[in-house]
Amino acid sequence: MNASASLPPVSSAPPRDLTRIRAVVAALLFLPAAAVAGVLTLASERASRCVTYGEQCASGLPGWLFGWGAGLGVVALVVALAAPAVRIRRVALAVQLLAECAALLVIVSHA
Known part of the structure; x- marks a missing residue:
């Protein structure tokens, strides 16, 4: 008499x-x-000469690229938070990261 109760199948949680968390962390x-x-841009020799002497x-x-990059990043953040799928x-997270990288590239390119 080796009757054992069968255990219900273990369902793994999805x-x-x-x-969403990664999108918020990337935005922050x-x-x-x-x-x-x-700060890294201002620490370069060219930028310090530009600020100090107005040379080089x-x-x-272009500055509009920063605006579009930052704006697209915000829109992608909203889509990443609100989209059901x-x-x-x-x-949207990938677009957000690329847009933020483009905006950072604009900042660094001013050196």
Whole structure:
């Protein structure tokens, strides 16, 4: 008499989607990254000569590119937080990261 009760099948929980958390973390880290990029840019010799003497001032990338990069990053953040589908949130997170990198590139390019 070896009767044992059968255990119910173990159902694994669906994997958690951390896209929303990653989008918020990326948005929060953008501000310190922009500050660090600005300090690194001002620490260069060319930028210090530009600020001090008005010589060797480079135009860098256009300023509208920073505006579009930052704006697109905010829109992508909102989509990543509000979209119901996981795939849309992941694409929005990728767009957000690329837009933030473009905005940081504009800051660094002014050196």
